[in-house]
Amino acid sequence: MAISAVDMIILVAYLILTLFIGWYVSKKITGFDDFAVGGRSFGPFVLAATFGATNFSTWSMVGKPGVVYNAGISVSWIALNACACVLAAVVFVPIYRKLRYTTMSEIFEDRYDGKVRGLISVIWVIADTMNRFGVTTYAAAVIVSMLFGVNLQVIIIATAVIVLIYTYLGGLKSVVITDVIQFVLMWIGLFIGAIFIFRQFNGWDGLMMSLPEGMMDWVPAADNGNGWPWILAMTLLGFPYFITSQFVMQRGLGAKTVNVARWGILLAGLIAIPMAIMEILPGLAAKTMLDAAEVGAMSPDMVGPAIYMKLLPPGLLGVFFSALIAAGFSTADSALCASSTLITEDFYRKFRPDEKPEKYLRVTRIVTIVMAVLGTCWALLVPVFGGALDAILNVISITDMPIFVMVILAVFYKKMNAMGALSGIVAGTLCGTVASVTGAGGIQGLAATTAASTLGSLIVGVAVSLFLRRGKEEESRLEKFFARIAEGE
Amino acid sequence: MDFMTIVIFLAIILSTLLMIVGPLLELKGKIFFLENKHPLKTKGRYGMGIMVVGALMFIGGCVGRSWLSSSAVTPLVLGGYAVWFAGGFVSVIRNEGIKALESGKEE
Incomplete structure (x- = not known):
């Protein structure tokens, strides 16, 4: 497709601005704490914007419209699972902040032991580097490559290098500031798209009337792939994502105070609601605006861009493309920052606990490069793996619920012990994998897998904890953990 | 419009x-x-109570779809979603927290 000079100027200006921010912020980074938690300096609106930008990936703009085209309005429950932010703000953020954590995995060592923390760190590093950095970079590159006809490998490497440069320089602070700009850009891109779509259909009611029967159901029946069991599973899966993952919660740890963190994450949940609506509009509009044969011939990922290309004039199209790239950047940078911080804090600091902050910063930056290279290699290999990728992503998603269950039990079930946590995570992951591989639940496979991994980890974790008693060392760790929550540090 | x-x-x-x-x-x-003017509340947590009502409405609406039509359960599900958020805001404004946080200074 032909892109106008104005669109190209907007795109290039956006890329230069992103790199400039990385360089500018780097001048203020002096130690590991500045890099990992931004010196704990963020306010609630900055936090809400960065939560929103991270939550909103390239898939939201290009993958989701294709899914909405086939499934209808109920797909919006994917973004609406940000309702988990409410529980994070009310219950969990005050606990994390009192414990003054730098990484989310610290809770597992404080409450259980080092083995549980190590296992979870490894799972998160793999998930963040391969799944979130690698696959997001790949997804953004595929679309840019298709739109501009540039070689896919070149775009993958270029995207990874840009994200690496500003994350390497400024750490979380640079990630957060660029996220704010990326969020505004994405928001404006979607807003412009919404205006043009509503103008085309004379508003929401007109758009709804243009849809075939069944596509307007917010809560479809269980015989629909996006039916109520799927909605419950999607909502439940938001809880580990927003409450326990290092990838998202790293921002909450970087807030200036506990109250700021609570408001920031609450606002993030609130702004996810209009975002969920804006995300589904192009997919719904495509039902009328695109010919079925035309859609059948194209990649489902192109449904959204095809609608915007039909509707938006030059100049505004540039904003949309910048928003699309920003969506990829904002997820990839968070993943890179999360995995490099985890490796430094959870592994390097264990072996070298008495180094100077500058040394930890240097190590984190080296790890950032290594992780970016690994993630980029993974992104380059994605086309080779093809269908296998889905299986790998599925396995990673299976691990989220058991980890969340262990955090819930850590806080609300005092009898829970380290062996119970370790067994619960392994059992939940195994149950989820078996459910997924055997295709349990049929059309409601996601619900069955989520239920299997949740219940598996819960039952085994509690049973083992009841059966095996805690040792003296673990008993004193438990007392210290709850004393720290009550008294603060 | x-x-x-x-x-x-x-x-x-x-x-x-x-x-x-x-x-x-x-x-x-x-x-x-920056700071919450209210002291930490671990009793009379109305916000958390509203959140529980919202969650029950949401889950009840979803499960009720097994035998009710979409138009019947949608207000319950979307309403539950809204009530959950309302409870969250009330809870954060009133500085409600779990009992384990009790007797602590905030940071």
Whole structure:
């Protein structure tokens, strides 16, 4: 497709601005704490914007419209699972902040032991580097490559290098500031798209009337792939994502105070609601605006861009493309920052606990490069793996619920012990994998897998904890953990 | 323009303004919601109670779809979603927290 000079100027200006921010912020980074938690300096609106930008990936703009085209309005429950932010703000953020954590995995060592923390760190590093950095970079590159006809490998490497440069320089602070700009850009891109779509259909009611029967159901029946069991599973899966993952919660740890963190994450949940609506509009509009044969011939990922290309004039199209790239950047940078911080804090600091902050910063930056290279290699290999990728992503998603269950039990079930946590995570992951591989639940496979991994980890974790008693060392760790929550540090 | 279009646009415009003006002020040093003026509440947690009602409405509506039509359960599900959020806001405004946090200073 032909892109106008104005669109190209907007795109290039956006890329230069992103790199400039990385360089500018780097001048203020002096130690590991500045890099990992931004010196704990963020306010609630900055936090809400960065939560929103991270939550909103390239898939939201290009993958989701294709899914909405086939499934209808109920797909919006994917973004609406940000309702988990409410529980994070009310219950969990005050606990994390009192414990003054730098990484989310610290809770597992404080409450259980080092083995549980190590296992979870490894799972998160793999998930963040391969799944979130690698696959997001790949997804953004595929679309840019298709739109501009540039070689896919070149775009993958270029995207990874840009994200690496500003994350390497400024750490979380640079990630957060660029996220704010990326969020505004994405928001404006979607807003412009919404205006043009509503103008085309004379508003929401007109758009709804243009849809075939069944596509307007917010809560479809269980015989629909996006039916109520799927909605419950999607909502439940938001809880580990927003409450326990290092990838998202790293921002909450970087807030200036506990109250700021609570408001920031609450606002993030609130702004996810209009975002969920804006995300589904192009997919719904495509039902009328695109010919079925035309859609059948194209990649489902192109449904959204095809609608915007039909509707938006030059100049505004540039904003949309910048928003699309920003969506990829904002997820990839968070993943890179999360995995490099985890490796430094959870592994390097264990072996070298008495180094100077500058040394930890240097190590984190080296790890950032290594992780970016690994993630980029993974992104380059994605086309080779093809269908296998889905299986790998599925396995990673299976691990989220058991980890969340262990955090819930850590806080609300005092009898829970380290062996119970370790067994619960392994059992939940195994149950989820078996459910997924055997295709349990049929059309409601996601619900069955989520239920299997949740219940598996819960039952085994509690049973083992009841059966095996805690040792003296673990008993004193438990007392210290709850004393720290009550008294603060 | 119909009612839903107006609601959607108002929500988007309000969010856009908040998300542009808020971060700009914060980057200039003005931080909102820095401290909660209320002491930590671990009893009479109405906000958390409202959240529980919202969650029950949401789950009940979803499960009720097994034998009820979409138009019958949708208000319950969307209403439950809204009530959950309302409870969250009440809870954070009132500085409600779990009992394990009791007797602690905030940070």
